[in-house]
Amino acid sequence: MEAAMGLMRRIHPKNTDTALSALLSLLPHHSSDLLSQVDQPLQVLCDVDSGKEFILCEYNRDSESYRSPWSNKYHPPLEDGSHPSVELRKLEIEANDVFSVYRDQYYEGGISSVYMWEDDNEGFVACFLIKKDGSKSGQGRRGYLQEGAWDAIHVIEVGPEEEGTAHYCLTSTVMLSLTTNDESSGTFSLSGSIRRQMNMDLSVSEGHLCNMGKMIEEMESKLRNSLDQVYFGKTKEMVCTLRPPAEVVQMRLPDS
Amino acid sequence: MSDEESQEPELSEKQKVEIAKWFLLNSPAGEIQYVAKDVKAVLNDEHVYNMAVSEAFPVYNKSHMICLEMPGRVGDVLVTSFGQLNENEYLDPRTAQVAVVDHVKQVCTEVRPANDEELPSPYIEEFRCALDAEITKYVDEAYPKGVSSVYCTNGKDVEGPGSDFELVVVISAVRHSPQNFCNGSWRSLWNIEFKDDVQMLEVSGNMQVGAHYFEEGNVQLDAQHECKDSTIFQSPDDSAISITNIIRHHETEYLASLQVLNMALLMVNCFTV
Numbered sequence: 001m002e003a004a005m006g007l008m009r010r011i012h013p014k015n016t017d018t019a020l021s022a023l024l025s026l027l028p029h030h031s032s033d034l035l036s037q038v039d040q041p042l043q044v045l046c047d048v049d050s051g052k053e054f055i056l057c058e059y060n061r062d063s064e065s066y067r068s069p070w071s072n073k074y075h076p077p078l079e080d081g082s083h084p085s086v087e088l089r090k091l092e093i094e095a096n097d098v099f100s101v102y103r104d105q106y107y108e109g110g111i112s113s114v115y116m117w118e119d120d121n122e123g124f125v126a127c128f129l130i131k132k133d134g135s136k137s138g139q140g141r142r143g144y145l146q147e148g149a150w151d152a153i154h155v156i157e158v159g160p161e162e163e164g165t166a167h168y169c170l171t172s173t174v175m176l177s178l179t180t181n182d183e184s185s186g187t188f189s190l191s192g193s194i195r196r197q198m199n200m201d202l203s204v205s206e207g208h209l210c211n212m213g214k215m216i217e218e219m220e221s222k223l224r225n226s227l228d229q230v231y232f233g234k235t236k237e238m239v240c241t242l243r244p245p246a247e248v249v250q251m252r253l254p255d256s
Numbered sequence: 257m258s259d260e261e262s263q264e265p266e267l268s269e270k271q272k273v274e275i276a277k278w279f280l281l282n283s284p285a286g287e288i289q290y291v292a293k294d295v296k297a298v299l300n301d302e303h304v305y306n307m308a309v310s311e312a313f314p315v316y317n318k319s320h321m322i323c324l325e326m327p328g329r330v331g332d333v334l335v336t337s338f339g340q341l342n343e344n345e346y347l348d349p350r351t352a353q354v355a356v357v358d359h360v361k362q363v364c365t366e367v368r369p370a371n372d373e374e375l376p377s378p379y380i381e382e383f384r385c386a387l388d389a390e391i392t393k394y395v396d397e398a399y400p401k402g403v404s405s406v407y408c409t410n411g412k413d414v415e416g417p418g419s420d421f422e423l424v425v426v427i428s429a430v431r432h433s434p435q436n437f438c439n440g441s442w443r444s445l446w447n448i449e450f451k452d453d454v455q456m457l458e459v460s461g462n463m464q465v466g467a468h469y470f471e472e473g474n475v476q477l478d479a480q481h482e483c484k485d486s487t488i489f490q491s492p493d494d495s496a497i498s499i500t501n502i503i504r505h506h507e508t509e510y511l512a513s514l515q516v517l518n519m520a521l522l523m524v525n526c527f528t529v
Contacts, residue, residue, distance in 0.1 A: 002297075003293070003294035003295075003296075003297035003298045004294070004298050006290070006293075006294040007279055007291060007294045007295065007298065008474075009470055009474050010283060010284055010287050010290065010291055010294075010468075010470070010474070011279065011282055011474075012282060012284070012476045012478065013474055013475070013476060014476075014478075015282055018278070019279070019282075022275045022278060022279070023298065025267055025271075025275070026267065026272065026275060026298055026299065027298065186463075186479065186480050186481030186482060186510075187478075187479065187480045187481075188477075188478075188479040188514070189477070189478045189479070190475075190476070190477045190478075191475070191476060192469070192473060192474055192475025192476060193473055193474055193475075194472060194473030194474075194475070195472065195473060196472065227475075234438055234467075234469045234475075235438075235440075235467040235469055235475060235476075235477040236515070238431065238438055238439075238440035238467040238469070238477075239440065239442075239465055239467060239477070239511070239514060239515075241400065241431055241440070242399065242400075242401070242429045242430075242431055242440050242441070242442040242465070243398055243399050243402075243429065243442055243507070243511055244398075244400070245508075245511060245512065245515065
């Protein structure tokens with residue numbers, strides 16, 4: 001299992017799908033571990049009742065069906081699919097509304113879904129998903145990339161309430177892929193995924209949703225900075241160390 | 257075929273070898289040994305593993321044009337399909353040595369002087385050698401860790417003017433810094449057709465850049481570009497200078513366009529405001 005995860009860290013993110021199905025066939029007995037630990041590009045289905053799209057992941061799946069956060073129904077229909085409790089479903093509906101507004105403000109489009117379920121230790125888990133397609137065919141306002149996708153997965157484990165506070169553990173993954181192909185610059189593909197964790201103990205006086213929202217907002221801004229500066233900066237730096245740009249060479253010449 | 261795969265949990269040996277090879281061949285630059293270690297653990301089958309590595313390593317080594325040190329301080333040899341004499345023997349045209357390579361260990365185990373039949377004719381060698389000298393100068397200046405080689409891929413036995421021949425310039429630069437969680441590679445291939453009848457040189461190039469950053473994540477850059485150019489057929493020394501100028505020009509321009517593209521992608525940041 002450790003070796004399998006090691007392979008997933010080295011394989012090009014654009015090949016995640018192929019790599020995962022290869023590992024699943026090699027290690028069928030680890031399939032549930034693999035499916036929960038390997039982040040895959042998010043898929044989307046259309047809710048037949050509301051006509052709105054929703055995001056598929058391990059957390060809204062039951063056998064071969066996925067539960068829509070809009071109608072609370074499984075697609076394709078499932079007789080005895082699991083559902084959150086009435087109370088948690090109320091919070092889930094509210095979270096979906098709030099998160100849609102957040103997504104629209106920050107992402108100028110895209111699709112979002114929130115799923116919640118009870119966990120074994122009297123708390124609950126919430127999963128916030130965002131998918132944004134920035135390609136030519138996508139609905140992004142500035143979409144001009146040949147292929148581009150931003151998938152964000154935030155999973156928050158909320159512990160049981162104790163003396164007015166609760167423990168929140170947020171694990172976030174952002175998967176980003178950019179591909180261009182034009183005459184002047186050839187093919188160019190930059191893709192990656194990064195994962196971060198954040199733990200907080202917060203007062204629940206303002207409600208779980210407010211706390212989770214603040215954590216996600218903070219985390220997203222951190223992840224964006226890491227992607228921009230550290231990761232893409234690093235790959236650029238690497239290219240420059242392989243073959244320093246001409247200016248640098250010229251600047252060095254007078255010294256030598 | 258696909259039905260069989262989904263219903264049959266136990267894979268055939270052949271399928272396992274294919275999967276293992278896929279992982280090995282898709283290793284980022286300089287990371288195949290790490291991938292091999294993990295593949296071995298996942299497979300848990302020495303026989304399948306050995307079959308996969310023996311098939312995948314030679315292909316990977318040649319496509320990544322890895323650079324190996326030849327014993328006895330002779331110099332370095334690039335493992336490429338252009339210098340390949342047989343599965344394990346690779347010609348280093350600069351030193352006229354043949355390196356015997358252990359693909360899986362990625363080392364050169366011994367060297368022997370090349371035979372006359374393995375080397376180009378004196379007429380070709382004059383062009384090859386002049387170009388090699390110019391390219392070496394350029395690579396030393398432009399690539400801090402670059403290695404280059406010039407091969408004759410067509411018409412190596414041409415004895416004098418009147419026939420066409422082809423040379424290939426290979427430039428390979430790698431940087432591995434696992435302690436900084438990043439690796440990168442630059443590979444460029446330049447094919448030069450010496451057209452005797454029209455007295456022209458047709459130059460076509462292919463440049464490939466890769467970078468992998470894997471601290472708390474996995475971010476990879478993959479870029480490739482092809483281009484064409486031409487110049488007139490001149491003396492060996494003058495041809496070498498004009499070819500090198502063409503290569504320098506295109507490589508510098510490509511690098512600049514990569515920077516611009518990279519920056520543009522980041523600044524536009526079309527995903528989030």
